[in-house]
Amino acid sequence: MEKAAKKEYRLENLSCASCAMKFENNIKDLPTVEDALVNFGASKVSVIGDVTVEDIEKAGAFDGIKVAQEKQRKVEEKVPFFKRKENIVTVISFVFLVIGIIASIVNGESHPFAVGLFVVSIAVGGYEMFKHGIKNLSKFYFDMNTLMTIAIIGAAIIGEWREGAVVVFLFAVSEALEAYSMNKARQSISQLMDIAPPTATIRRGDQLIEVDTEFIQINDILIVKPGQKIAMDGIVLKGTSAVNQASITGESVPAVKKIGDEVFAGTLNEEGSLEVQVTKRVEDTTIAKIIHLVEEAQAEKAPSQKFVDKFAKYYTPAIIVIAFLVAIVPPIFGADWQSWIYQGLAVLVVGCPCALVVSTPVAIVTAIGNAAKQGVLIKGGIHLEEIGRLKAIAFDKTGTLTKGYPEVTYVEAESDNDFIQKVMSIETYSQHPLAQAIVKYAAKEHIHAVDVEGFQSVTGKGAEGVVDGKKWSVGSVSWIVANSTVPAEVIARVENLQTEGNTVMLASEGGVYKGFIAVADPIRSTSGKVLADLKSAGIKHTVMLTGDDERTAKAIAAKLGLTDVEASLMPEHKLSAIKTLKEKYGAVAMVGDGVNDSPALAASTVGIAMGGAGTDAALETADVALMADDLEKLPYTIRLSRKALHIIKENIMFALGLKIIALLLIIPGWLTLWIAIFADMGATLLVVLNSLRLLKVYK
Template structure:
């Protein structure tokens, strides 16, 4: 055995077998002595590291026992291999893929905006990869170390949007700085903080008043250092972000001003006011409302992106050039108003994630000796003790080491009733401590908590395109350029061949340009999917993407694993039939006999005796009889506990009990017979009880339109038949091995059903994978379940399954409604252009108005209740 450097943390050691490559455990994030590669493996077997570059890592040359050393890094190929990592103020080199930074983008009102931002950023020299997701409003950028964060934010701002670094970016913290009045102030702060050894990097932006600092010391230290040179800094947190609200107010203010100008111009045109004055009022309105879209259009064209800003700007400018000033002003005003309403509505869908993020507290009270110290949750380590007062939210996942309470787990599992917790039980971050004071040993870092995993999975789900969404996006990418080309042809060709005046056809072409915006159509699906996934997450159900949401809406058959899904999975004593001795005496004998057995049924009998307060007798000469039962000597007499087969072999007359035993077994119960070699003293029946929520859940599924409910079990035919009657499932498959469950799923599929499989995500993995939709239960306690299934029920019951099916079907209905509505509005607008009935402002209204209606329709999914 030896210790090797396999941890991602500095100088972390783990003990493994000699000659076993540590790459099978963890990756060492340190530069190798030979190559400088950052993801090397300190191992005797470099060939297992997985890539050519990594095989050059620090311990690759096992042939030589000479130690490889550099000034800051050493690695020895002895039996105690150690890599010493560089210490001090060293910034790790970026990997080949570059460092990934995440931003929240404000101002996107349809997926084409995301394409524009991607194209704009891809033009930057140091950018390696850009991914913008409209659904979650997230931007992920990978770039070289030379890439400045300010460069990204400035480029996004040029395109007409705002980029806000996410707090998940662990390298930098963002501060507000007050008191700067010129660019040299920002430079002074940068120069001062750069002299501090615990500050790795600092960037101050005078125009935004923001400072980004990568530092190892405390926030208070940074604030203090900034105050030394005459400025006031404060950490920018979720609780003090007024910027977006302020921008919204400014946006609505500008819309109001331009609206008033248009109204005054319109009034003036009906009075004796000079025409030039009305024109100037319209022109002012165009400048106020059109500045942002025109600026964004300029950068979109530079990025070779044909988005709605380009189309609207062309329509507004074109209208002004042909003298239709009122039309041009109305176009940009309606466009600005529509965008503002869209943004406001879209934020409602995105709140499903931000609300989840707000569940867990940002700080925790840590017990240090006899004192309590408040710490940010990011600074709390595994093993530390957190103290949680009654009524407080639990800040991190952990195990209770002191205290008893009831915990409201609704934020995680959707359960409406608080769960009793005691010493040894696990509690989750974001849940609420209802009553007693608790001391909890932290078992997971903040980024690994169950709530963090949920947020990560939900965001990933919202970033994945559903089949319908992918089809619509493809349709829109073809539709827009075709209509754009037709619009240009309409402007140029008819007047060129003498079919009418230029002004008439230019106007029709501009209206066609506006109709070319597929905004309502493109937005119809993603908003509905984001809303539905957000609703499900709030109710303790994780749907891992739009694909699975759509599949859930088409499911007509659901197969359930029996043990632990339909039933509790924990056998309980259901009946006691005492024949020749009092019941308490029978239980005491059973307790004595079964206490030395390891069989699950024996444990059930022992637990029952303990719960009823009955004491065991003094037994000796315990013996296990394989496949039949147990025996022991009590007060000099031999007693037995076992099955019918055991007593048959002892030639005891079973006529009085055989019929009763067979009847009990036909009900799916297991029989434990207690007796001696002379008589049967009594029968104890043990059964796996059906969950309280099962029958109601299955009833709800049938009401939701799931016609076929099947049960898969390894139990015998009698047990399966009895459970199927009690639960009301349509059919059952009995005496199945795990691999047989796959065959049952395939059989249901051959019968023409779209089949979902519900199991625990571990034992039922093959069946879950074979089914059209895999649904796992109890995700709050099982990381495997969260990883393997398509849908995860966080609570360990079926209570939320009917809601999930109803929500999915409602989502499919709303998606279809949105698509048809958007298409009909678009085709009606197209049909009205050529007779000359469609005005420019009506075209804008048909586009932005339809988009707002589509969004509001999708928002109904946030309100779908059980």
């Protein structure tokens, strides 16, 4: 039998982590569903099976959960905090509570008028809670609604109407604030989703038409005016402009885009008009992949979250048992029944697991969302935690610590411009990367090529050609030295440049030495600072793993202050080096380009790929992708991870600590229902607000 396809839906009103778990179980119980996974952080659900939106909404009816198709562009109506139905109900409940308290002070707490006002306050503020709680109780399902319902009914039975009304009001306030805070944490994803415009102007024949992005095909021509956002990934066909790519790469400085350059959906065209040939459909654009991967990352549970979920599974039944024992054991030995039943009810309220269940996911959601806005894609809570535990980092050289392409670093000749013109004119005919570096250098210096006759490439040695009637040879040191006389002091300077990591090409005219050009893959200007920042952040060991020769590698390592260097490595040797580092240091990261370094990236604790923007391989193979082709975000990522680990530990301590303190108040008999709800509400709000501090971690 063919397996049903997986469908994804977006959710509204999902503000409670324990409700998300119940919702997931309800969907799994549907007869036509094979499996389901609720992503609390991204407010999404994935379902394998034959279901409708109505079926899923029915499964979430206990919490008023609304469902929409994932691709459905829905403009959410922004309802102000004080205009939300649940908050209006809370205010009405508070009004009756205040009038009831005044009436109880004037007429006495047990006066029918005061009791009536408290009953109205409880009924208005707690209606939804009671509805869910009684339904859960009939199924022996114990969540916060069930515990609160038992506590309030118990309070009413023993005549504690005022306490019951206070607790219902405080619980309603707690729920409203938790929903508000959770929505704030989720904004990082909703902002990502709003980056790319829903429509775009395209040219079809001689006409310019505006169409929805889902109807745009590959090879369509986008017309992007100054100040507009680019709607699709593509290649610039016409025009030059500065494009702000901060939404994708986190770079604050706009990138200059000209004909042939790649542009991404969601980036802002700042200056000139552009014509862009579309290269990807809307669901395959870089921003679409980022959103998908961020949402998947938030669904993946970190080790600390798995621990909390397992702990919470046994925690709630344990609280119910403790509450039962508190209520009946002391009275059996002669204590007052009413007082201890009241204490038992307070234990139930304290025992609501909200703060504990939400302690980890809200921190993970916030941190991963913040990282995505800064141009760092972290593909799961487990990787977020592992980054904070790193002790050693291995770097590929080419394209990671260096720019990844050769540049002219030094020229020595009697007349530099004339020398460069002759050499560049010959190298124009060559496709070798070193030759292209010389051509680019000449273009930058506004030096133009002259005619060359009889061009010939000499494999493994260099190239020859006739310029202005004289034969010029450009190539390796050994080749030119063998065919012309090169001064000893020149050889010494050349050897010194080679020691520093340069490749040197000599040139001769008619067998007479004329000068040399040094070319190197230059070190990124930011590499030294990044490595210094990593050392100050506590990274004990930094090593460069490269296929380059040892002399070049050691020269670069010395300049950057790397702890160690391993050169002349094949991909399998890099893999062995990573395994050795893991044995010695435990948690090890590998930073590379995501293609050549795939084995090493996979073997490391955390694989970090450079230049994820536009590179599908980097997005797929690595645990973390630095969207800009730049290392500067690496120290920020480590700081964010360590801050997240610290906050998760604080959250668990807050969640359990406040409850333990409240439970200890049972011993002297000081625990009241309103203290219990304050402990629960306080812990939940502390956890959520503490997690929101992760939004403040910047580059």
